[in-house]
Amino acid sequence: MSKNLTTRSEDYSKWYNELVVKADLAENSGVRGCMVIKPYGYAIWEKMQAELDRMFKETGHQNAYFPLFVPKSMFEAEEKNAEGFAKECAIVTHYRLKNDPDKPGKLMVDPNAKLEEELIVRPTSEAIIWSTYKGWVQSYRDLPLLINQWANVVRWEMRTRLFLRTAEFLWQEGHTAHATKKEAIAESETMMHIYAEFAENFMAIPVVRGVKTETERFAGAEETYCIEALMQDGKALQAGTSHFLGQNFAKAFDVKFANSEGKQEYVWGTSWGVSTRLMGALVMTHSDDKGLVLPPNLAPIQVVIVPIHKTEEQLEQITNEVTVLVAQLKKLGIAVKYDHRTTQKPGFKFAEWELKGVPVRIAIGPKDLENGTFEIARRDTLTKELVSKEGIASYIQDLLAQIQKELFDKALNYRDSHITEVNSFEEFQTVLNDKGGFVSAHWDGTAATEAQIQELTKATIRCIPLDQAEEAGVCVFTGKPSNKRVLFAKAY
Amino acid sequence: MSKNLTTRSEDYSKWYNELVVKADLAENSGVRGCMVIKPYGYAIWEKMQAELDRMFKETGHQNAYFPLFVPKSMFEAEEKNAEGFAKECAIVTHYRLKNDPDKPGKLMVDPNAKLEEELIVRPTSEAIIWSTYKGWVQSYRDLPLLINQWANVVRWEMRTRLFLRTAEFLWQEGHTAHATKKEAIAESETMMHIYAEFAENFMAIPVVRGVKTETERFAGAEETYCIEALMQDGKALQAGTSHFLGQNFAKAFDVKFANSEGKQEYVWGTSWGVSTRLMGALVMTHSDDKGLVLPPNLAPIQVVIVPIHKTEEQLEQITNEVTVLVAQLKKLGIAVKYDHRTTQKPGFKFAEWELKGVPVRIAIGPKDLENGTFEIARRDTLTKELVSKEGIASYIQDLLAQIQKELFDKALNYRDSHITEVNSFEEFQTVLNDKGGFVSAHWDGTAATEAQIQELTKATIRCIPLDQAEEAGVCVFTGKPSNKRVLFAKAY
Structure with missing residues (x-):
């Protein structure tokens, strides 16, 4: 796994x-x-x-x-949009198959079933x-x-x-x-x-x-946010x-x-x-090297419960305890799964649910039964703690909210530490290659400069941020005047 | 309208x-x-x-x-299924358009972008x-x-x-x-x-x-329910x-x-x-000659409220009353719309919501304000009644449930009175043409008879009903023995 x-x-x-x-x-x-x-x-x-x-x-x-x-004539009505999508269209030209006379059991496109006008499978539906x-x-x-x-x-x-x-x-x-x-x-x-x-x-x-530059704008739009x-x-x-x-x-x-x-x-x-x-x-x-990490809001299973037992009797006692907890969690609207498969060992289950990114894992064994506790493991931090069963449902509800928030904070922290202001093209290239992330730089506003930078660095202007204050400066590439930084990055 | x-x-x-x-x-x-x-x-x-x-x-x-x-080779793998759908397939053969050199501003299929294997737009996804x-x-x-x-x-x-x-x-x-x-x-x-x-x-x-006859069965199935x-x-x-x-x-x-x-x-x-x-x-x-009739379970708007007023002041008083009712209905999970458009007269609104099949229409005018009543109209029966505003929300909730039930009962009554048992082919044809509905008849179980009946009457065997008891009889068409009636009808 x-x-x-x-x-x-x-x-x-x-x-x-x-x-x-x-x-x-x-x-x-x-x-x-x-x-x-x-x-x-x-x-x-x-x-x-x-x-x-x-x-x-x-x-x-x-x-x-x-x-x-989309019939071809309709597709081509808005010229810029048509041109923008023409190179990557799936096109329906025929509407019937027939038996291939040369290959028994095989079908071929029936040449007599050619459409009068070709149909484009929608790449987008404006037309x-x-x-x-x-x-x-x-x-x-x-x-x-x-x-x-x-x-x-x-x-x-x-x-x-x-x-x-x-x-x-x-x-x-x-x-x-x-x-x-x-x-x-x-x-x-x-x-x-x-x-x-x-x-x-x-x-x-x-x-x-932010908004896109003209180069990166949607074909047929006046502005792309x-x-x-x-x-x-x-x-x-x-x-x-x-x-x-x-x-x-x-x-x-x-x-x-x-x-x-x-x-x-x-x-x-x-x-x-x-x-x-x-x-x-x-x-x-x-996500991390152990697998998915899902924010609780998006997790199909938010909490998984794994029993740790040696005997049938232990499993029965654990199941009694878990049944109460499951009911409490469901009442709070929490998606919970009790993984009582007997075909798999706890270690296998732990690895599987880690891989699938379930935010909270609860384990319960004979010791926990004695002490009235559950072992609670967080997927995001991979930390564990023992929690008393009193008030555990609302504890988990709060924990899920906390995980949701901390995942955002962690990602925000990473993102903010990867927006780097640069003031020369050398610095631009160094930051892009060594650190990555968004490079915040002055740009002269021309498509030509944008294209040259892309050719040299593979970075594109991701956007002109909306919350960016105006600031006098010079384009990192041409030295021409600029009044606003834009964000460059290599992109998916 | x-x-x-x-x-x-x-x-x-x-x-x-x-x-x-x-x-x-x-x-x-x-x-x-x-x-x-x-x-x-x-x-x-x-x-x-x-x-x-x-x-x-x-x-x-x-x-x-x-x-x-579905690639053609995959499509044809299950032969019966392929044959069943081959005659009505949309087929993608190319993946790019290019500028038409002969027609400026027009696009044409790029002959250099022919797919190695044609793709069928799924008619069904078994393959x-x-x-x-x-x-x-x-x-x-x-x-x-x-x-x-x-x-x-x-x-x-x-x-x-x-x-x-x-x-x-x-x-x-x-x-x-x-x-x-x-x-x-x-x-x-x-x-x-x-x-x-x-x-x-x-x-x-x-x-x-019921189950379908072999003729009517899904291509590739052993049985179609x-x-x-x-x-x-x-x-x-x-x-x-x-x-x-x-x-x-x-x-x-x-x-x-x-x-x-x-x-x-x-x-x-x-x-x-x-x-x-x-x-x-x-x-x-x-539905009926005035328009849609929607069962409350399926109605996007279950209740529409139309104010009847001459003066601005009346509208204001009505709106105060309606606001209370809307809150009560929403609390019960009822989808309600207050149609306070001033661009349209009440009669226009009545006709519009009748056409759109809203199950319950409530009208309220100055007289109702005085008397503490609402006028309630049912879309299905086109009946009206005056109802006191005390307890009106739960009255409407019950009414919606009643309408749902009565619509089913009415349709069931119609359906049941349109299943006619016939014992000769003459009777078969008479019932089919004069009355319509399902004709319950003995059939000899052969596809040939089924085809001949269809050719003569346009009726097909809709199904062999599951709750039909066995009964000795003879096929209405061939006179051969049969042990069960099947349902014939003309069909959409």
Whole structure:
């Protein structure tokens, strides 16, 4: 079990790949670039979905569902968006198989079943959704449209990694339409803040809130807001984006409304999404060489109880004690599992639940029965303590809240100590290579400089942070004047 | 609004199509055969999902996610299944678009980006899932696998209708693997019963539980269990199926396990699913010429409150009264909406909420304020009554439960009065054409007879009911001996 896990210092990338598979989160499938999300991994994703869905609905959004396919002519209507996604599309060209006359028992594409127009498997749904919104919007009274969809999307990536980059992935995509520019910008910003709160409070992942440079912007957007997280290996990960689309899609799909004076205007749009990529961020923010470390909010099993016994009689006595505790914990809404398998030894169970990141493990043996205690082990700190059974349920409830908070504090501390201000390109390169993390540097604001820095260092501008004060300085690369630092990093 | 709805007696099919669109459930999209599920319709689907998901988990199932695509070679591995779905597949052949040199601003499929092996967009996931199970099962200790997936699937239907038959639809598909035949059969039966309970208790749709004939069986199954519902126009609708797969997929994908004696055996399988088709069944079981009628369990809004006022002051007084009631109803877990729009008159609002099927409408005007009453209207019976405000919240709670029950009873009464026993083919045809519904008849058990009856009458055998007692008789068509009646009907 976990003893076979490559350590992070040996090979971070290998550690990640192994951990995702061994902890039963996901695995590669027989389909190029597509993953299978296993039940344990999917249970974590369901917890993320439930919380995000609650936050979306609380802010007035409704769910809907739009088609998987986008006809080519619709896909190409918004030119920048089409160009941005054209190189990585799965394209449906036929609608029937037939028996292969040359190979008995085999099927072949029926050449007589060619589609008149090719269908693109959605890489994102702006085109299909804005073509629908055209029919939904006539007057300002129909606005805003605040709609979200939970869906699968496909982007034909050449190099894939479980959760981080897969040909098919699961996500939610919000698509809103507004009467004014101001309202659409406010919506984009609101959603960025919702993502940030979700990442920080629910996933215990600290994030920087910022906007993308033009180079890194979503194809078809006027502004892309983002949240950027830092992984343990010093590489950044874009954890969510929210786009102000201006009137680009409204113009491409002719979505107009009569304003309160009866004048026709184009609608203003936004779109925003997070995906199963967040699973990768979760793993690479908290986990360690023994396996997953899950924040209690996301753990499908928050507490596991393992009996330590030699005789059947001991097991029975332990089980009596545990039954009381399980009932108390469930009453507090805590997800608890009593692992009473007799096919496995306690040591095996300990390693298994460590690998799977269960936040709290409780062990109870004959000595504990005598003394009225339980042994409580924290997954995050790997520390143990003996706790009296009096008031233990509320003790555990508090402990889970404490673990949630401490995981965030630990990650925040790491992240904050890995934002380094540099003032020369030499320093830039040294910090990037020796320490990693975010490099905070002045930049002259041009795409040319951004591209050259990327070519030389593989670092990209992750974002222009929103809470960054203005500061006079000179671009680390060209020496031209700059009034604000931006964050560079190598990124997933 | 609803005054424009075609009546059921004028044209049932047109009534259905109009209602689905006008009540904001769904609409056709710009993609052939694919629908857009609108927020109001999707909210109903979410309620179905939540209840089914709860029932699945309560019976030990877990969710997971498998790829959208199935490589052709994997698809064709189980021959019967492949043959059954080959004629209606969406096939991905390319993975990139490029600029069309002949048409500026247009894109074309890049001929250099042809896939080595075509990918089928899943019409159902047995192939991809059993190819995965091969890696998950080694020993009897790994069994059973009890897994469900919520997903979109695509079947290239030529004639489509919103919810009832669409190229893409949403569904859940359970796929389980077992050590014994007995256990797999028990699982298939359990899931049929879960679907039946869901349909009856939650959707208020009575169903017949039965098994399909060989002709109607799922491609690749040894037995298909089903639940069959009857629509208001006398046509049947298959509302859910559960398949005992035998060892067919285990053999096709070489999924073996070591039994407790260490001997290698093939695994036994089941699969089961319900889809957004249930939305169509919902509409066609309960709704009327004024619009949707929703069972309270499925209504996104269970109670709507409409103020009747002439002056601002009256509205303020009404709103004070309503605020108290809304709080009381919410406390009881009732989904309530106060429709205080000033842009629309009460009559317009009444018609709108009737069209959308809100089970209970409450109106309150100046007279009610004086008398301490509310006017309560039931959507299903279109009856009204004045109710004193004392204890009104629990009155409404009881009323919702009563409506739920009465909708089921009404549908059951209709269904039961539309199961007609016939003993000759002449009678068969007369009943089928004049009355519709299920025709209960003896059949000689051959596919040939089944096919001939279908050709002559368009009726198919919907199921061999499970609760049907044996009874000596002769086939209505061939006169050959039969020991059990089966249910024929024209079907959606």
